[in-house]
Structure formats: C-alpha cells, structure tokens
Amino acid sequence: MxxxxxxxxxxxxxxxxxxxxxxxxxxxxxxxxxxxxxxxxxxxxxxxxxxxxxxxxxxxxxxxxxxxxxxxxxxxxxxxxxxxxxxxxxxxxxxxxxxxxxxxxxxxxxxxxxxxxxxKAPSGQPLHPQLAEAVDSRREIHQATGMITVQAAVGLAEALLLLQAHAYSNERSLIDVAKDVVARRLRFAPEDDHHE
Structure with missing residues (x-):
C-alpha cells in the first residue's frame, strides 16, 4: 500500500x-x-x-x-x-x-x-520475487491508465476512474481489465460509453 x-x-x-x-x-x-x-x-x-x-x-x-x-x-x-x-x-x-x-x-x-x-531479495533485484509480483500488477494498471488518457482524451485521474468503473460494472478484476487495455483488446474512446 x-x-x-x-x-x-x-x-x-x-x-x-x-x-x-x-x-x-x-x-x-x-x-x-x-x-x-x-x-x-x-x-x-x-x-x-x-x-x-x-x-x-x-x-x-x-x-x-x-x-x-x-x-x-x-x-x-x-x-x-x-x-x-x-x-x-x-x-x-x-x-x-x-x-x-x-x-x-x-x-x-x-x-x-x-x-x-x-x-532476502536476490542480489541485484530491488524486491523479493513475491513482492515484485504485486508491484508488477500495478505497473500494468499504470500502463493501461496511461493508454486510456490518450484513447479517451482525459487526464490520468479520470482514466483510472474509467478503468475502475469498467472493472466494477463488468464484475472483473482491475488487473484483468488493465491487461485487456495493454493488449489492445479493450479501448476507451472519447465521450463514448466506454464498453467493449
């Protein structure tokens, strides 16, 4: 956290x-x-x-x-x-x-x-692998948020809210929705209803 x-x-x-x-x-x-x-x-x-x-x-x-x-x-x-x-x-x-x-x-x-x-993190690694896994999931969420800012022409805060709202309304995990955005399976266009 x-x-x-x-x-x-x-x-x-x-x-x-x-x-x-x-x-x-x-x-x-x-x-x-x-x-x-x-x-x-x-x-x-x-x-x-x-x-x-x-x-x-x-x-x-x-x-x-x-x-x-x-x-x-x-x-x-x-x-x-x-x-x-x-x-x-x-x-x-x-x-x-x-x-x-x-x-x-x-x-x-x-x-x-x-x-x-x-x-006990391995030499040369900033985080223990078990901790790095949790941090890596956040990286995908940050990357997806950045992509949404461009796609939907909104600021970072609103882009994250769009990502969160999509995950919640579709009863999906935030990381799964972020992965779809990063893989270009899900796109957020300006002023649309932000659905697949």
Whole structure:
C-alpha cells in the first residue's frame, strides 16, 4: 500500500478474500484503503448495518460474497507503510479481547515476514520475487491508465476512474481489465460509453 493507493495483494486465503481485495483495488474504497490511509485498524463488526454508508460499492459485493464482518490492520514499522492485513468472517460481531490480541499478533508477524522477504531479495533485484509480483500488477494498471488518457482524451485521474468503473460494472478484476487495455483488446474512446 502507498498512502493513497492499493499496491496489490501479496496473498489471499481463499477466493472470497481475493475477490474483496481486488474489489478494494478497483473501487479505491474499503477497510484496507481506510486502514492504510488513516494508519489505524478498521473494525467493522456488522458490515450490513454500517458498511453501506461508508463503502457502498465494497459493502454490496462483500455481503454477496458472504462476508458479514471485516477487520483491517495496517502493517507498518514506524513511518514505513508495508500494507494492510484484512480479516473477514461470515458472522457479525466484534472481536473479543483474545481475538483482537491474536489479530494484532498476526499483523505484527506479517510485517516481520514482509521485512524478512525484502531483506532476502536476490542480489541485484530491488524486491523479493513475491513482492515484485504485486508491484508488477500495478505497473500494468499504470500502463493501461496511461493508454486510456490518450484513447479517451482525459487526464490520468479520470482514466483510472474509467478503468475502475469498467472493472466494477463488468464484475472483473482491475488487473484483468488493465491487461485487456495493454493488449489492445479493450479501448476507451472519447465521450463514448466506454464498453467493449
């Protein structure tokens, strides 16, 4: 995570978690984004009751995926932001003291693992291969955004919004749509409806 953008998912425990991480990347909203931006945990024990006003697009899809509660913990060491650990569950309710302590311990362990991976990056490579994969996916998104600025005659911010909107409205991952743009299978023309 950067201070304002989802950097990419390093790993997800299951399909629902991967879907929700990709959704947050596509929408630019969700508990992961807020936890990273605000540098503090986001504890959402009842997504259906309160999530819609906070993250309308994310909440609808999360509920469809069977997620009832979400807890996001920023991974950082001092001022260095490494990412966010998102935990999802199918039942509503707050974390009890033991669960919260375990979640914080997992976040600390994840931070340690990320730092260890980076420390073990092969000589001559700026990132460990597992970390580089997440960064590479962002490169394709940036490249697609640049191509859309030319195709649709818009600025970078609007181009990214067009890419995100297309991914969301077609229920596709942001990276898959970006790959289609880069491969020239999808084009965004000026002032059209931006569909294939």
């Amino acid at each position: 950067t201070p304002t953008r989802h950097g990419g998912t390093i790993t997800a425990t299951d399909g629902a978690a991967a879907l929700l991480e990709d959704l947050q990347q596509a929408l630019g909203e969700g508990p992961c984004v807020d936890a990273s931006r605000d540098e503090r945990p986001v504890l959402q024990p009842d997504l259906a009751a309160t999530g819609t006003s906070r993250w309308p697009g994310f909440t609808a899809r999360a509920l469809e995926a069977g997620v009832a509660a979400v807890f996001a913990f920023p991974l950082q060491v001092g001022a260095i932001r490494l990412g966010v650990l998102d935990l999802y569950r199918a039942t509503t309710g707050s974390l009890d003291r033991l669960q919260l302590a375990e979640a914080l311990a997992f976040a600390e362990a994840a931070s340690t693992i990320l730092l260890h991976l980076q420390d």
